[in-house]
Amino acid sequence: MTAADPTKPVAPKGARWWREIAWRHAVGIVMIVICVVPLLYVLSASLRPNGSLTGSTDLFTTIDFSNYTGLWGRGYGHWMVNSLVICTVTAVGTVLMGAAAAYAFSRFRFRGRRSTLTGLLLVQMFPQMLAVVAIFLLLISLKDVFPILGLNSTLGLICVYLGGALGVNTFLMYGFFNTVPKELDEAARIDGATHGQIFWTIIMPLVLPILVVVGLLSFISTYGEFIIAKTVLQSNDKFTLAVGLYQWASDERNAPWGLFAAGAVLAAIPVVVLFLILQKYIVSGLTAGSVKG
Structure with missing residues (x-):
């Protein structure tokens, strides 16, 4: 059994990991969702003939490029x-x-x-x-x-x-x-x-x-x-x-x-x-x- 290298940094674990690293990942994921969801919503509306920006939460249920050709x-x-x-x-x-x-x-x-x-x-x-x-x-x-x-x-x-x-x-x-x-x-x-x-x-x-x-x-x-x-x-x-x-x-x-x-x-x-x-x-x-x- 080899001894641990004292010069190698120890990765945080448990509560320390949540306190120092995990919250950053959580904030990053929330910001990604905030930025990506509106883009997906607009893209879905552009692929729906006679679509509306309100009244529907179903994304990509219809894919039609008639809006782009029009x-x-x-x-x-x-x-x-x-x-x-x-x-x-x-x-x-x-x-x-x-x-x-x-x-x-x-x-x-x-x-x-x-x-x-x-x-x-x-x-x-x-x-x-x-x-x-x-x-x-x-x-x-x-x-x-x-x-x-x-x-x-x-x-x-x-x-x-x-x-x-x-x-x-x-x-x-x-x-x-x-x-x-x-x-x-x-x-x-x-x-x-x-x-x-x-x-x-x-x-x-x-x-x-x-x-x-x-x-x-x-x-x-x-x-x-x-x-x-x-x-x-x-x-x-x-x-x-x-x-x-x-x-x-x-x-x-x-x-x-x-x-x-x-x-x-x-x-x-x-x-x-x-x-x-x-x-x-x-x-x-x-x-x-x-x-x-």
């Missing part, structure tokens, strides 16, 4: 394309604008630099939807001069989103840019590189994780945004998914809940795919940008 004849395809275009352009524009501003704050020294950066962050503490009335009036005025930027304009909505996303993203990128050694810039300038060449060929590849994180967060926030999109967009052919699906759900008595559930399930696919593709950048991008400033 989406495309009611404008869902246009809404999906509009959402993807708006979100993609907004994400790319947010990354480029935020990266340029963060590079300037990180590498250049000028009067009012710190106060400007702090003020930019403080302004962004107020939600953009607080200015929705001012945005509406501004776009009405712009429509008479520049119709492409006025009310019911996709480009106008993109510009509104870009204006509201600059502050926080700039501050987040600024912390990540500070982790890149300035000696790289100095060596490149000695070799004759301009600021533009340093920015595009040296800095941007090194800060790719934070660029991906900012682009992903911008895409997701724009994809699910409703209030500003509902205010700016007026015609059915220019609606985003959030606004279009709201039109179906706004009539409580005659709402096509089966179609609504099917549309919600399909609408989640782009976000899930992006998370799966870009997940390796998310943790490194968020943590590295938060430890230096």
